[in-house]
Amino acid sequence: MKMWKDTYKVGVEIIDEQHKELFRRISEFLFSLRNEGHWEDKLPKVKETLEFMQGYVVIHFEDEEEYQKKINYPELMIHKEIHDQFKREMITFSERFNDSDFDEVQVQKFARTLLAWLIKHVAGDDKKIADFIRAQ
Numbered sequence: 823m824k825m826w827k828d829t830y831k832v833g834v835e836i837i838d839e840q841h842k843e844l845f846r847r848i849s850e851f852l853f854s855l856r857n858e859g860h861w862e863d864k865l866p867k868v869k870e871t872l873e874f875m876q877g878y879v880v881i882h883f884e885d886e887e888e889y890q891k892k893i894n895y896p897e898l899m900i901h902k903e904i905h906d907q908f909k910r911e912m913i914t915f916s917e918r919f920n921d922s923d924f925d926e927v928q929v930q931k932f933a934r935t936l937l938a939w940l941i942k943h944v945a946g947d948d949k950k951i952a953d954f955i956r957a958q
């Protein structure tokens with residue numbers, strides 16, 4: 823399952839590499855959820871992905887915001903707010919998982935949200951950075 827597309831490229835190597843890694847990890851996550859087998863056996867992957875999303879993603883956001891600052895990107899503050907919102911959602915999901923003891927329905931919902939968000943963000947919000955660079 824390959825979900826990354828070259829059309830998602832922003833044209834900045836570090837950002838594109840990080841995006842590729844995000845797509846790779848999320849595809850892997852979705853794939854493992856779809857596998858047959860006991861829900862309990864899938865939980866390590868769920869926890870690993872959640873930790874990854876809260877670690878790697880935060881670093882990625884910082885790098886992306888740093889880059890936007892460097893090029894004087896006019897929509898930095900709006901973009902940063904989108905990142906912050908996402909970080910808050912990850913924390914909410916994480917709390918919900920702990921409260922519900924990693925209920926399958928909650929996790930499946932999380933997985934769908936994650937993929938939809940990533941595509942929308944990379945192909946939409948982040949693409950605007952590329953448009954800005956090109957217009958310079």
Ligand SMILES: [Fe+2]
Pocket residue numbers: 886901905943947948
């Ligand atoms: Fe972004």
